Structures are given as structure tokens and as C-alpha cells.
Amino acid sequence: MQRVIMDQMPRQSTKSGLQLVVVATDFSARSDRAVRRAALIARDAGARLVLAHVVDDDQPEHIVAAECDLAENALADAIREHAYLADLSCSSLVMRGTPFDGIVRAAQQHGADLCVIGSHRRAFLKDIFVGTTAERVIRNSSIPVLMANIDPALRYRSGLAPVELSDCSGRALNVARSLGLLPRTRVSILHVYDAAAAGMLSYARVHKGNVDDYLAESRVEAVRDLVRFLEPLDLGDIDYTTVVKEGTAPSTIVDVATEMRPDLVVIGTHGRQGAIRMLLGSVTEEVLRRLRQDIMVVPVRDA
Template sequence: MKKILLATDFSERSDRALRRATLLARQFGASLALIHVVDDDQPRRIVEAEQQEAGRLLRQMAATLRDVDGVACETRVILASPFAGVATAVAEMEPDLLVIGPHRRQILRDVFIGTTAERTIRLVHCPVLMVNAAPAGPYRHVLQTTDLSEGSRDALRRLAALEIAGAARSSLLHVFDAPALRLAFSHAMPKDGQEGHLADETRQAALALAGFVSASGLGDVRQIVRHKVTAAQHEILKAAEEEAADLIVLSTHGRTGLTKLLIGSVTEHVLRASTVDILAIPPMGDA
């Protein structure tokens, strides 16, 4: 990782993202670029005032990063709509990683929550790290997720190349469905039959995951299969809590399963509900 881009709105939550970006920059010896987007759909005097103040704050932050943390830093104020400004900065600066915080202000929140979040994550073509927790050091346990698709395979390989996990423990989660059990609620299957069917499905899911890991060359990773009792996003969040993971990795391009995590209300739920950091990463072919 050579270049990290941080989008900030100067909020307390953005400070968390700044601290994580700084830790990563120091870990990898990477440069750091700080951007702030000023909405240009305002009266000119307001835009100019916000632009001037944002430039001053960014310069102060950059000076601190250079003098205290020893991190090379550049700054830029962008006049645009929030989504367009971030997308433009990513296209021009070509960072290895975009770091954001769960912004509270409505105008920036719209960049990352809801339908605009999907556009941002899908279109910037670089991994996006949303920092939800206050950084206390390097990541300790990274929970990767997969739907066993080619897109997911490529994204996980890109994650390995990014090396953001460092020396952290790494687990790979596959949430599987057992359609026949949904019919069991109509008493189409006795309880012992349900249990046996779930055991068979669990074994098949574990074998499929093991084959996926072997064929993908993902190395030594703890493999977890979990039956989708509730919505997929709930299962992933519950798994992250049970496993004490401090980073959840989602592929943004799959064909089945976890694709649903990045569409509509499911994405909104994951981004808003997670108390740990989330890394949304596209396959290498989308870089």
C-alpha cells in the first residue's frame, strides 16, 4: 500500500477515520492525502468561506501528521457535490485505499449511506474502509466473507495483496442457505429430519468452502460456515460479534448470496449497525 486517501468532514467520527488512516500510513510507509468536499450548490460567499476554512483546517491536520506522526501528507479542498467530489478525487489521485468515517452530517452521510453509498463503493474501483470503532492499534481479527463466487475470489486475492490485515488472525465466513428448512415451518419435515438435513447442508457448505479456499490459494485462514437463519447481514454481524472481529471484509461484486449485502437496505443496515470497521473491496478486475 503506497497511497491512502481520507475523506473528512472534520467531525469526531472523521477523527477516528483519520487516526486509522494514520496508523495504516505508518504501518506501510504510505503517503496520506486529506480531502474535504465543499458543496458548491450554495451561495458563492458561503462556498468561498467554507473553502477557506476547510483549507486552513486541512493544513493544520497535515502539519500535525508530518511533525508528530512522520507521515507525508497532501491536502485538497474540492468544490462539488459530496459524491462527485470524492469520486473525482479517487479517479485523479488513484489511492490504494479510501478511508471514510460514518459521518453524521446529512449531506456527507448521503455519500455513504443508502443508494449513494452503493454508487460510491461500486464506482470508485478501490477498496473503501469505513471506520466505525476508535482505533487502538493494528487490526487483531479480520473476518472475511464470501459467497464462493469468482468476484468474491478476486476480491479476497486483492485483499491479500493490500496486506491491510497485517499479522491479524484471519477467518473466512460463508453464510449458506438451506431452502428446504424454510418449508419445515409448514410441518413438511419432522424435527429430527430438519436436524439431519441441516447437518448435511452444513457439511456440504464446509466442503464447498474448503474447496474454494484451496482453489483460490488463500493460504491459512480459519473457515466458518453459518446457516442463514435470519437475514444474511444479521448473520454476518452476529458472527463478527461472536468471533470478536474488529474488521469485516465484504466483496462488492458477487453474483449470488453476499451480492445482496450491497443492495438497498441491507447495505444501509450493515454500515449503520456495525460497531467494527468495514472494508468493502472490489475484485482486482475492477481496479
Template sequence: MNYAADHQSNTSQEDSVGRLMKAIVVATDFSERSDRAIRRAKLLAREHDATLHLVHVVDNDQTQSLVLAERNASTELLEKLTLSLQEIDSVKCDFHVVLGKPFFGINQAARDLQADLVVIGPHRRQLLRDILVGTTAERTIRTADRPVLMANGFPAGLYSRAIAASDLSIYSETTIRKAKSLGLLDRLNTSLLYVFSDPGLALMNRASLSDDEKQTYIAEARNRAEKEVESFMDRIKLDGISTILQPSNGSIAETICKTTQDLSAELIVVGTCSRSAFTRALIGSVTEGVLRHSDRDVLAIPPPQNEAVP
């Protein structure tokens, strides 16, 4: 990866003992969407005493004169933004201008800078349809080898409540552990949300059952789900996380988003791989649905690279 400009802030080396998240990369294209990402990343950097790395990618698939012009213009803007974050917001900050494709440049910069977290703005919502596939945000998350935070909400302050969506798989376990290891769930009211579905629930709605019979069936399905969640929580042994069970009334992703809204949570934690995923590069349909529809921040965590997806 070529760094067209690499302005490093002169910060002293501090004792990193006890610091869980040391480096945050935030991608910016100078749009209002990426401004939202910078504001969230700034709050996280201050909260965790982390260094903030601003990254802008210049597409090098154009004439050399345009590449040079965009590089110079973005360098000037980033210099001013970095100075503001350092002097006004008291954030340790530097910037990097990268040449390449946006999603590749963002992830490569995160690897080179050994970032613990990548923060991006929300994907562009299409005029005729709301689709995530093919956007820079989607490609960044799909190819990332580290957690990516999509800043959908307006950053009014620090997070206070988080929802960790789980399918109770081994990948869900590593997702929650990773979020905890970064310190992102510290001091938050965190709930594990399991949206349970039963093939019989859909059939029951079409059957000639009384309301009492339907309620009995739902109660039995919930009881089975409660036992599964209890077993999962016993396995992961993480304190300070409550549990929420919700029946699936159609889309699991929409149920996750609605529950998050109802509880006024600002953050949803999801894994990019589930027990239904086929390949490492495939984002699970539930995660994709959450990323597409949520108006709250979404932390997407990939599985460990040394774990093969069956």
C-alpha cells in the same frame, strides 16, 4: 476536478519495493465521524508506510462568496491538521480541497491521486430510521472504483482479526485477493465466513419434526456447505485463512455482524457485487445490510472494472 488548494508535503522519494499500499485518501468534513476515519487512516498509513491524502469537498452548488469562505476556512483547518500528522504522528501527509459534490469529489480525488484505499467515516444514522441509501458514505461506496473503508469502530490500535464474508462466487474470490494484495490482511487472524442458507431450513422450523430430526437436517445442510467452502478454498489457494460456517437464521447481514462481534474482530471485508447483483452500480443487499448495521470497520471492495456483471 478543481483543486481550490493543494498543499503538498515535501517528502523524499523512497524505494517502493515491497510496499503494497502507497497512497490513502481519507475524506473529512471536520465532524466527529470523519475524525474517526482520520485516526484509522493514520494508523494504516504508519503501518504500511503510505502517504496520507486528506480530502475535503466544498459543495460548489452555492453562492461564490460561500464557496470562497468555506474553501479558505477548510484550507486553514487542513493546514493545521496536516502539520500535526506530519510532526507529531510522523505520517507523510498532504491535503486537497476539492470543489463539487462530496461523493463525486472524494472518488475523483482518489483517482487523480492514484489512491489504493479510500477511508470514510460512518454514515449518519437517522433519528427515526437507520438508512444508508442516499448518504455521502453510500454514494461514495456505490460509485467507487477502488476499495473504501468505512471506519465505524473507535481506532484503539492496529487490526488484529478480520472476517472476510463470502458467498463463494467469483466476485468474492477477487474481493479476498484484492484485500490480500493491499496488505490489509497481513499479520491478521483472518477467517472466511460463509453464511449458508437452505430453503428447507425455514420450512423445517414450521414442520412437525422432532429436535433430533431438525438437528439431522441442519447437519446435512452444513455438510453440503462445508464441501462448497472446501472447493472454494482449493480454488483460491490462499494460505493463512481459516473458515467459519454459520447457518442463516434470517438476515445474512445480521449473522455476519453478530459473528464478527462474537469473535471480537475489528474488520469485515465484503464485496460490493455478488452473484445476485444486477448492475455495476448496485450494492448487494447483504453488503448494504453490513454497512448499515455493523459497529466494526467495513472494507467494501468493488469488482474489477474490466469484469462485466452478468
């Protein structure tokens, strides 16, 4: 069951592929960052913006109904009063359910091209097993999700895109470009490779010169692999540079992001679900937990 306030305006024609943005708010300072970032993105793209709030339905009906009314009024006040929402095609949406499920349903049912969320407080042991609301939204969403962490006063000027040379990484780059979110300049495409045999060669007391040769050959091959991966991608007028690092993900990704300090990190993720993913996590989830930049995750569902 849901209560909805939606305008009936048709989608506007945009130069980018971004036509509808859904942003989740719980009226906190963290979600206010997300709303302001979503408003900036929607204004640049000429897209519609939907402000969504989820009311927890695991409580008595009269309390749920009262909270829905309060949320509808608060959203209407925000749309009317906040200057950063002025002149936007903006509407509000109130959903019932658990926060992460309501946000995912709001984005999917309304055909959003992008879902924007804020970072959330952690709940210690609970997060070890199921993740924060933001992580659970990303884990279950079939559309790109942007987690807003930084001050949204400025447009993105620099970006970092870690790639694993898979279809998943290629899709992440193409989607970010088609939505107009990749900065036109200063985009670094990062490939992290693992020269796994180097440690074994050293342990076996192979001559250092031979180990160095192996490391040099591994780097050359990694560079060639990245070039071959990028050739078929349609990155258009994106001015990008490539970065190749030997190491392990996600620690190397975090180190590079800490050094470069991009405004936006774009990463693809496979949509695996179930107990194995919940307990083991993923490179993407580690990046989400450790970086403080805005992060856009593009999901690719496994068969």
C-alpha cells in the same frame, strides 16, 4: 472545478500493494477517527497519505471560495500540528461538489489504492432512499473503501471476512491481503448457507429424522463448497479459520460479528447502480448500517 494542494513526491516503494491512501475529512470527530486510522495504515505500508475535504458548491461563489480557503488552511494546520501525521508523506486536497461525489473523484483521480472515510450521521427518510454519505461513497467507488468506526489507536488484530463463494468474495479477500490490511492471525472466513428446504419439509410433516439428515447433508456440502472456494486463493501467510453457519445474510453476519467482535470486517460488493439498488439495498449496505466495527468494502463492477 477544484483547488488542490499536492506535494510532488513520487510514490514510495512498499512491501504491500498499498502506495496511496486518500482519507476524507469534514473536520468532525467522526472523520478524525478516519484520519488517524488512515495515518496508521499509511505509516505501516510506507504509503503516501492525502487528506481530502469537499466544499459544497451549491451555494454562492464567494461563499464557496471562502470555504475553500478555510479548508486549505485547516488541512495545512492539521498536517503540521498533529503528531500522528508526523513523518508521513502527507498532502492536502480540496474538492468542490457534493460530499460523496467529491470523495469518489478525489480517490479515483489521484489513483488511490484505498479510500478511508468516517461514519456519518443519518438523515432518517433521506437515508432510506439514497443512503448516508459513507454508503454513497461505497456505492459509487471503484476502489476499496474503508469505513472507520472504532478507536484507531491499535492495529487490526482480528478480522472477519464473510464470503458468498463468488468471484466478488474472492477478490475482496485477495485485495485485503495485497493491501496488507488483513491481520496476520485471527482471521475468520465466514460462509452463510441457507438450508431452504428444511422449513418446507417440517411444514409437510416429514419425519424429524429425515429433516435432520437433510440439515446435516446441507452443512457438509456447505463446508465442501467453502474449501473448494478457498483452494485457488492466494492468501499467503494469513492464518485463517473457517466458520460455516446456516442462516440468512445479513442477520447471521451481524450475529457472528457481534459474537466474535473482530476489529475489521472485509466484504465484497457488486457495483450495481440505479433505482433498484437504491430502493432495495444490499447485504453489504445492511452490514454497514448495523455493525460498529471498521468495515472495508471491495467493489467489483458489474458488466
